[in-house]
Amino acid sequence: MRRGAGRARYAKEDVLSILDAGLIAHVGVSTSDGPLVLPMAYGHDGECLFLHGAVANHLLGTGAGQEVCVTVTCLDGLVMARTPFHNSMNYRSALIRGTARRVDEDERKGYALKLVTDHVVENWDSGRPPSPSDLRKTLVLEVPLTEASAKIRNGDPVDEPQDIAGPWWAGVVPVVTRFGSPFASADLTADSSPPNPVIALSGLTPEERCNRKGG
Numbered sequence: 001m002r003r004g005a006g007r008a009r010y011a012k013e014d015v016l017s018i019l020d021a022g023l024i025a026h027v028g029v030s031t032s033d034g035p036l037v038l039p040m041a042y043g044h045d046g047e048c049l050f051l052h053g054a055v056a057n058h059l060l061g062t063g064a065g066q067e068v069c070v071t072v073t074c075l076d077g078l079v080m081a082r083t084p085f086h087n088s089m090n091y092r093s094a095l096i097r098g099t100a101r102r103v104d105e106d107e108r109k110g111y112a113l114k115l116v117t118d119h120v121v122e123n124w125d126s127g128r129p130p131s132p133s134d135l136r137k138t139l140v141l142e143v144p145l146t147e148a149s150a151k152i153r154n155g156d157p158v159d160e161p162q163d164i165a166g167p168w169w170a171g172v173v174p175v176v177t178r179f180g181s182p183f184a185s186a187d188l189t190a191d192s193s194p195p196n197p198v199i200a201l202s203g204l205t206p207e208e209r210c211n212r213k214g215g
């Protein structure tokens with residue numbers, strides 16, 4: 001990392017803690033029509049990041065066997081400086097680059113899909129198990145976490161020394177993501193409650209959810 005290198009972290013724990021707390025990955029690939037970046041769910045096991053989609057998925061199909069770039073960002077605050085020129089954001093951001101491998105082995109595919117599912121909401125074991133046809137229709141890619149960096153900004157704005165005593169307000173507006181209470185689907189006929197891990201999410205931030213999982 002060249003610009004803002006003081007905020008760069010290459011420690012794997014930093015990258016993994018951002019992947020744990022994040023919910024959306026922005027996945028970038030080079031296509032014959034130019035670059036394409038799309039938001040996606042993801043999972044990881046500390047060694048690889050996993051992505052999934054339909055077998056017809058254009059981005060994943062193009063990315064298989066290619067160099068891809070994946071970013072995950074957690075927004076923590078809007079940083080307001082004395083001059084808008086120094087406004088910023090508090091954030092934790094991870095970037096992974098690597099060659100995406102298409103996962104075709106059934107066992108590894110099931111392993112990856114459980115990780116992606118449970119990273120978003122833990123219900124792989126409480127929902128209907130996937131059928132062989134579900135698995136055939138799903139494309140899974142894995143990207144090694146060997147080339148990864150994290151960038152983290154927190155704290156106050158950084159103003160010009162001569163502006164500090166000025167009349168302008170400076171500070172931080174926190175941004176907090178929190179899970180709400182689950183509500184049943186309008187067509188729910190099963191006489192069942194949400195699974196316990198889903199009920200337990202209510203009121204938590206993604207970071208609090210990681211701490212509860214111990215991950």
Ligand SMILES: Cc1cc2nc3c(=O)[nH]c(=O)nc-3n(C[C@H](O)[C@H](O)[C@H](O)COP(=O)(O)OP(=O)(O)OC[C@H]3O[C@@H](n4cnc5c(N)ncnc54)[C@H](O)[C@@H]3O)c2cc1C
Pocket residue numbers: 024038039040041042052053054056057058059060
């Ligand atoms: C929070 C979130 C999570 C998601 N998780 C997944 C996931 O885990 N797996 C998955 O397969 N898909 C996921 N999606 C949908 C994903 O972003 C793509 O829309 C989808 O994968 C289709 O990709 P494709 O390359 O086949 O698109 P195509 O159908 O080939 O797209 C054609 C064109 O449509 C436009 N387009 C496609 N997707 C988007 C988009 N999201 N926003 C704006 N324009 C778009 C672009 O111009 C694109 O070139 C998620 C979307 C969101 C917002």
